[in-house]
Structure formats: C-alpha cells, structure tokens
Amino acid sequence: MKAAAFDYLRASSVDEALEALSTAENAKVLAGGQSLVPLLNRRLARPSVLVDINGLDLSSIQRTNDHLVLGALTRHRAVETSPLVARDLPLLTEALRHVGHVAIRNRGTFGGSLAHADPAAELPAVAVALDAEFTVRGEHGLRTISARDFFTGSGQTALEADELLVEVRLPVLPARTGHAVEELSRRSHDLALVAVFVTVTLDADGACEQARIAIAGAGPTPIRAIAAEESLRGSVLTPALIAGAAREAAAATDPASDLHAPADYRRDMAAVLARRAITRANGSAR
Template identity: 50%
Template sequence: MWCMLERVKPPRFRYCEARSVDEALALLAEHGDDAKLLAGGQSLIPMLNLRVARPAVLIDVNRIAELQTVETNGALRIGALVRQRRAERSEPVRAGAPLLGQALRFVGHPAIRTRGTIGGSAAHADPAAEIPCVLSALDAEFELRGGAGARVVGASEFFVTTLTTALAPTELLAAIRIPAPSARARSAFLEIARRHGDFAIAAVAVSVELAEGGAIERARICFANLADVPYRAHAAEKALRGARIDDERAVREAAEAAVGDASPASDLHASARDRLDLAKVLLRRALGAIAAGGSA
C-alpha cells in the first residue's frame, strides 16, 4: 500500500539543472557535501532507488553542452558527459582509443549505454567497471574543474579506492584526455562475466606496441575487479618488454607475474583465487588474440 501511495522509490531530494560548468560549480560550492552531480544516472539512480545514497541535493548536468564534445588534437579529448553509446559509435573515439571502442560493448546493455556517460563511469570509480580499467591502461588524464580553477591528474592519482576518486566535493570532472595511440599499437579487451553485460568477474585491457617482427616494445595491462582500483600489472608489462608476442613461454611467465600483489575479494560469483586464475587466463588469451592479428 505504501508503494501504491508513494509511487516512487528514491528518498526526497532537492533538484536543479545546471546549464553551464560555472553554474554547476557555484551550486557545488554552495551545497558541497550535501550535493551529488547527476550525469547519466545509471549507477546513481539505482543507488537512490535502493536508498543506499541519500543526497539532499541533486545537480543535474545533463544539459551542459560544453561537457559533451569529442575533440582530437593530438590526444583524444572526451567530454565527461559524452554518452557511452555515442562514444561506441564515434569514429574519432574508435580511432583515437581503439581499446575503449573494444571495451564499450561490455558496459552494461545498450539501454544503459544510451544514458551512461564516459565521465560518469570514471567518477563513479567502481573497480569492477570496464571504463576505469581501460582509462587506466591508456594512461588517461582527467581534467578536473573547481571554483579555484582547473587541474589535471593521471589515472593512478584519479582512482583512489572503491567508489572514491581524487575529485573534491566542490570539483567536477570536465573531460578525459587519452594520448594518441602509436601506429604500432595493438589492443584487446576481454572479460568473463556470468551474462553479457553484467559486471566482470575479471576483465583485462591490453595495449602493446610491436616492433617489426613482433617484439613487444611496450605493454600496458590493466585488470578490472582485482583490487580496490583498476589494477595496472606493472610486473607483467616489464616482463613482456622485448619478448615476441607469439613467444608462448614469455606470455605464460608474464601472466604468472601479472597479478602480483593483487588481493581481490571473494564473493558469490567467484573466490579470490578463481579471480586471480581467470585474470591470468584472460591476459594470455588477450595477448594471443593480438598475436593472431585480430582484435579481441
């Protein structure tokens, strides 16, 4: 009866739409910790419906045009509010960040990606999510804007811990910059989930730069859901330097080294040990797919 009378799930909040970044920042400055920015809402609104989040004020940024641009000027610059579905179809995004293009089809479902944004997923900082993992693998930079001005932080600084970033309560994420890929870069994104579109039990994002003849000049590897932040596998990256990508022994050794000190959680989907094993398998498969010449 309560539900029929109320016909809503979220707790009461005060709402307004910001029309510009400056207006959003002024509202954040005024309401600070009581306020939450509402971007695509595909994580926040479920949290409101379940009442695990209870912000007093929601500042809707969906109509801020300046956060919705995609630019390529050397690096790819993706406005924080660019929808995942648009990024998935965007030629500049696919050319400037092929790994992101490969990963986006694993992000939720089409109806989620219609609304969900690249910046919203980054700012939500779920360590099981694909977008933070890819942005970490690509050494993305995050443009933060606050009342005191703008600053740029790297991925390792941006992702602090589960659901926590370097963003201050009075700052917003304006854009993400991804360095231009080398012409010799090849990438793959693989994940294991119970059902397509579910959060990954484990996932890997791999980008390698290959010399003539197939030797790896540089590898960048990041796992989702192995730690409280996207887990960069520096040991495996180092182990692969100079190895040929089709050298099965080198790949196997790198995979063994890859999970290093990761201590993933055990939950009903997989034990920590299974996650570590799956991560190694995924890395071997991803490198194998790149060696075979396809994109995974």
C-alpha cells in the same frame, strides 16, 4: 523502495553547477543516472540536492595532436559508435561493448563511469591502461589528475565533493599497436567478475616495444600490471613468455571474495584472461 526526498537543480552552466556543489551540504552530480539513480532508489545515496549537469556543453569527442579528448558527458554509445575512436583508440571501442547493454550505454556517460569508480567497471581500467589524464574543475579553477592517482579505492576518487570532472585526455597509441579486452561475467551485460585490457606495440622487427596491461574486478581499484608489462618488453612474444607475463599479471591482483566469486577464482581467471588478451593483442599488432 523510493528515493529519499532531495532538491533538484538543473545547472545551465558549469559555474552554476560548481556553485551549487560548493554551497549545498550534501550535493551530488547527476549525469546519466545509470549508477546514481539505483543507489538513490535503494537509499544507499541520500543527497540533499541533485545537480543535474545534462544541460551542460560537456559532450564531445575530439582529436588533438596525439590525444583523443572526451567530454565528461559524452554518452557511452556515442563513444562506442564513433569512427574516430574506432580508428584511433580501438581498445576503448571494444571495452565499451562490455558496458551494460545498449539502453544503459545510451544514457550512461564516460565521465559518470569514471567518477563512479566501480572497481569492476571497464572504463576506469581502460583509463589506467592508457595513462589517461582527467581535467577537473572546481570553483578555484582547473586541475589535472592522472588516472593512476584518480582512483583511490572502491567507489572512491581524488575528486573533491565540490569538483566536476569535465574532460578526459587519452593518448593515441603508435602504429603497430594491437589491443584486446577479455572479460568474464555471468551474463553479457553484467559488471565483470574479472576483465583484462591489453595493448601491445611492436617495433619494426616484431619485438614488443611496449605493453600495457590493466585489470578490472580484481582489487579495490583498476590494477596496472607493471611487472608483467616489463617482462614482455624487448622480446618477440612466444607462448611461454606470454604465459609467464599472464602469471605476473595475476600476481599483481588483490581480489576480494564476495557473493559473485571467491578471490582465488578471480586471481586464476585473471591469469587465463591475461594470457588470452596478450596473445590476441600481439597477433593484431602485426
């Protein structure tokens, strides 16, 4: 099938993109096109205008005092291969290796994946795990949205139709932090059936100072497993403690059954993957 007819505007400035988004009836932003173009071709999206933002200066990876700041148009592959990201946020580097395959990652953008808000996608879950902050621009200026408020449902975000995601701020985690991504998918480049993203920060005595656990593919939005995180805080992590936290993490999920997997299977796998991820993150924090 071919896409329904639409007008096309290649924006040469953020202001021009915002004006087009606010004046056209049903305009859509085009970034890497790796999610939007398949939707157009299947006529699941029928915008009147595509506002192409690929000419905008929104592609960058920068370190500020205690954050990495990524421009929304930064390609997945640029983030994945960035030495700065590998040094300061290796959770993100590991997560990106699970996003599609290299051809997809060459075109797909960091901001596009977040704005698309697929509940099985890796980057929204990483953003939720790290309490990322999203900088959004509209015709009336900038606003900041926390990752937990940004994802409002499956494919739904707090972005207004006339707003552009321009930048994402991710905190750099302290020394003695380990990380792990454990993902189950049918083929290596498929979206996750379930994926678990963990960081563990240890104190000087080797006890868990802070754990961050987020789960993709197990609810309409990425899930932050707060009770599981709390159950680990302050203790030297033993296999029994980790297994208990993994069960807590699975209990926080709200999976649906679909043609890919039944809900019970996803919940069971969330526990298995959480146990593996916490164990590996704890081991790599030493």
